[in-house]
Amino acid sequence: MRRVGPARWAALLVVLAASLTGCGGGDGGDGPGALRFWHFYGPPDSATGGPLVKLIEKYERAHPGVTVEVRHIPFGEFNRTLLQAAAGRELPDVALIGATATQAMAEAGIISDLTPRVTAWGKQAGFLPASWNTTQVGGKTYGLPHVADSYAIYYNTDIFRRAGTEPPKTWAELGETARKLARDGRQGLAISGIEGEEGATALVIRLLAAGGDPAKVDTPQGRAALRHLKVMVDRGAVSKGMLGWNEEDVKNQFANGRAAMMINSATYVSTLRTENPDLKWDVALLPGDARRTTFLAAENLTITSGSARPDAAWDLLTWMQRPDVLAEYLPARNKLPARTDVPDDGDEIRAVFREQLRSAWAPTGALARNSTEVFTHIQGALQAAVSGSVPVERALADAQRKIDEALTR
Amino acid sequence: MKPSRARAGRPSVPPVAYAFVLPAVLFMVATVLYPLAFTVDLSFRDVGLREIVAGGGEFAGLANYRAELGGAEFRSALWTSMVYTVVSVALSFAAGLALAVFLNHRFPGRGLLRSALLVAWVLPSVVSANIWRWLLDGTYGLLNAALRGLGLLDADVFWLVQPATALASVIVATVWSTAPFAMILLLAGLQSIPGPVHEAATIDGAGPWQRFSRITLPLLRPVSVTVLLLLFVTTFKTFDTIYLMTRGGPGDATTILPIHAYLEAFSFFRFGTGAAATTIMLLIPLALSLFYFRALRREEVA
Numbered sequence: 001m002r003r004v005g006p007a008r009w010a011a012l013l014v015v016l017a018a019s020l021t022g023c024g025g026g027d028g029g030d031g032p033g034a035l036r037f038w039h040f041y042g043p044p045d046s047a048t049g050g051p052l053v054k055l056i057e058k059y060e061r062a063h064p065g066v067t068v069e070v071r072h073i074p075f076g077e078f079n080r081t082l083l084q085a086a087a088g089r090e091l092p093d094v095a096l097i098g099a100t101a102t103q104a105m106a107e108a109g110i111i112s113d114l115t116p117r118v119t120a121w122g123k124q125a126g127f128l129p130a131s132w133n134t135t136q137v138g139g140k141t142y143g144l145p146h147v148a149d150s151y152a153i154y155y156n157t158d159i160f161r162r163a164g165t166e167p168p169k170t171w172a173e174l175g176e177t178a179r180k181l182a183r184d185g186r187q188g189l190a191i192s193g194i195e196g197e198e199g200a201t202a203l204v205i206r207l208l209a210a211g212g213d214p215a216k217v218d219t220p221q222g223r224a225a226l227r228h229l230k231v232m233v234d235r236g237a238v239s240k241g242m243l244g245w246n247e248e249d250v251k252n253q254f255a256n257g258r259a260a261m262m263i264n265s266a267t268y269v270s271t272l273r274t275e276n277p278d279l280k281w282d283v284a285l286l287p288g289d290a291r292r293t294t295f296l297a298a299e300n301l302t303i304t305s306g307s308a309r310p311d312a313a314w315d316l317l318t319w320m321q322r323p324d325v326l327a328e329y330l331p332a333r334n335k336l337p338a339r340t341d342v343p344d345d346g347d348e349i350r351a352v353f354r355e356q357l358r359s360a361w362a363p364t365g366a367l368a369r370n371s372t373e374v375f376t377h378i379q380g381a382l383q384a385a386v387s388g389s390v391p392v393e394r395a396l397a398d399a400q401r402k403i404d405e406a407l408t409r
Numbered sequence: 410m411k412p413s414r415a416r417a418g419r420p421s422v423p424p425v426a427y428a429f430v431l432p433a434v435l436f437m438v439a440t441v442l443y444p445l446a447f448t449v450d451l452s453f454r455d456v457g458l459r460e461i462v463a464g465g466g467e468f469a470g471l472a473n474y475r476a477e478l479g480g481a482e483f484r485s486a487l488w489t490s491m492v493y494t495v496v497s498v499a500l501s502f503a504a505g506l507a508l509a510v511f512l513n514h515r516f517p518g519r520g521l522l523r524s525a526l527l528v529a530w531v532l533p534s535v536v537s538a539n540i541w542r543w544l545l546d547g548t549y550g551l552l553n554a555a556l557r558g559l560g561l562l563d564a565d566v567f568w569l570v571q572p573a574t575a576l577a578s579v580i581v582a583t584v585w586s587t588a589p590f591a592m593i594l595l596l597a598g599l600q601s602i603p604g605p606v607h608e609a610a611t612i613d614g615a616g617p618w619q620r621f622s623r624i625t626l627p628l629l630r631p632v633s634v635t636v637l638l639l640l641f642v643t644t645f646k647t648f649d650t651i652y653l654m655t656r657g658g659p660g661d662a663t664t665i666l667p668i669h670a671y672l673e674a675f676s677f678f679r680f681g682t683g684a685a686a687t688t689i690m691l692l693i694p695l696a697l698s699l700f701y702f703r704a705l706r707r708e709e710v711a
Contacts (some may be wrong), residue, residue: 080675086462104678108458192431195658242549243570243659258548383659391571406677
């Protein structure tokens with residue numbers, strides 16, 4: 001569930017620098033007209049952060065007199081920093097937060113209720129239901145979906161052509177294909193299983209495909225899902241190294257030809273095109289067993305409870321959601337629209353991701369409120385079973401106990 | 410400054426002297442005592458995301474402590490902490506002592522070598538932890554490449570994602586950075602041992618091992634106790650090295666108490682139990698320090 005991928009230590013250095021320079025309290029340079037905008041996409045010169053900065057510069061040009069001060073905080077530190085800002089009464093005006101964090105932030109009173117504004121605006125019907133649902137807390141609207149992203153299968157067409165194989169249609173086929181294609185130090189399928197919530201995505205997708213529920217992992221579906229991933233690792237179809245890989249590492253394995261397939265989001269489409277022009281690849285929908293469900297990776301635009309200028313912030317939010325603005329921004333950002341009225345950019349690869357997005361799943365209710373913890377425990381089960389420290393049944397029973405504790409607290 | 414004399418009769422201090430200490434005291438209160446008191450207070454309250462933002466939080470008595478001490482996660486973290494700390498301290502002390510004895514001999518390039526070794530200690534842990542992460546990476550790490558070159562390895566070994574090797578790896582990384590610190594203190598201790606003592610022993614026919622075990626080690630005892638205590642306290646509260654190398658994983662294999670407390674408070678937003686874990690964590694080095702200071706006083710009185 002990681003959306004940005006700078007080297008972790010570089011990210012930490014940025015935090016250190018930010019915490020040192022941030023002591024002054026943001027009064028350096030921003031006039032009375034400046035809106036403060038926080039996000040975790042990436043530094044201004046990165047492929048993920050750059051397009052957002054350009055988008056906001058475009059807004060400033062179209063609105064003379066309005067300045068927006070954009071600050072990047074690395075993903076891993078974002079919620080904590082926002083929280084500290086709330087406790088210290090230093091909140092920005094706009095925070096671009098992870099969709100799954102919306103519920104917790106709303107209940108903590110960090111972001112404000114936008115229901116009256118949204119009702120007056122009247123454009124909410126244009127959003128994808130899965131995206132829109134992530135903004136709803138207790139029947140009120142606390143944000144606007146910014147972008148959406150889904151996971152699908154990237155596959156190396158050269159390797160597939162030489163082996164005379166087609167992209168798999170079921171998880172059983174995926175396992176077989178991955179095993180067949182794994183040889184000479186190459187893995188069949190690369191996935192991310194890194195410590196923490198971001199490494200839970202593959203198991204969640206596998207569990208959803210089996211017809212399971214991520215809140216109930218100690219079930220026949222949960223056992224089938226985890227056992228299958230473990231078997232793939234044991235047979236060498238998936239590398240054990242995936243337990244230490246984030247999504248960027250997975251992309252690098254695929255880009256270097258060390259993996260015949262990978263499960264990843266649309267984030268890396270342009271990166272692969274520009275950085276590895278010789279790599280021949282395509283994208284296929286996830287295998288469908290009981291369901292062909294992907295994990296929704298999304299961010300919501302929110303106005304914080306500490307904003308002194310919510311009207312100006314709301315104007316920025318609605319401008320950022322204009323279909324013509326999104327049509328230009330999304331291809332550069334490698335993301336998919338959270339709205340159905342954004343014109344198709346004609347890109348065949350992104351069309352597959354858009355198709356996959358129609359069957360997206362995102363946590364709601366108590367699961368959304370505790371998603372960080374629940375996904376951390378799901379990753380814990382994956383880690384424990386795949387590394388062989390405990391059997392699949394034990395790993396899931398342990399995870400279920402911790403998930404139940406988290407959900408009933 | 411001899412404590413025995415201070416106890417016998419405290420010299421009278423002019424009142425103005427207190428004014429000179431005041432800024433330091435205020436600084437300590439603001440930066441150490443206040444956060445400490447805040448954390449201890451937090452540990453007795455039920456504080457979640459909402460309470461930390463808006464303030465408040467109901468008094469919960471010992472509920473947080475009960476939840477922590479009764480929880481499998483805390484106990485596992487405590488055990489991992491003890492294994493990690495004791496093994497790291499022992500190895501670090503042994504390596505530091507060996508280096509100190511070696512560098513106490515005169516040979517060309519000694520000063521250069523001493524300073525070079527200290528680099529490991531002064532290097533920011535953000536840098537060293539990431540260097541270790543790269544060295545130990547299963548796919549492109551230098552260690553695997555070296556082992557493969559020597560013909561000792563035919564498949565990738567993922568050092569940081571297997572429980573046993575992950576714990577061993579973070580211990581090695583810790584020892585690598587703390588051993589030079591132990592070395593420099595022990596070296597100072599060695600140099601305070603008068604040369605004639607060794608000469609006399611040599612004349613009496615003591616061999617190198619006897620001189621080391623009968624003279625060097627006993628005379629090094631006060632310094633050694635200090636070094637061990639300092640190593641224990643700094644190792645026990647390690648956070649950055651482990652967080653950067655494994656984030657406490659795989660599973661909870663390297664989740665020591667500081668990592669556990671961080672996850673409780675800042676990943677799962679349970680500030681009450683996080684504060685309780687931190688407070689318990691504080692007691693262990695505190696108890697050791699008290700024990701140490703009492704031992705020190707007894708030694709000086711004797």
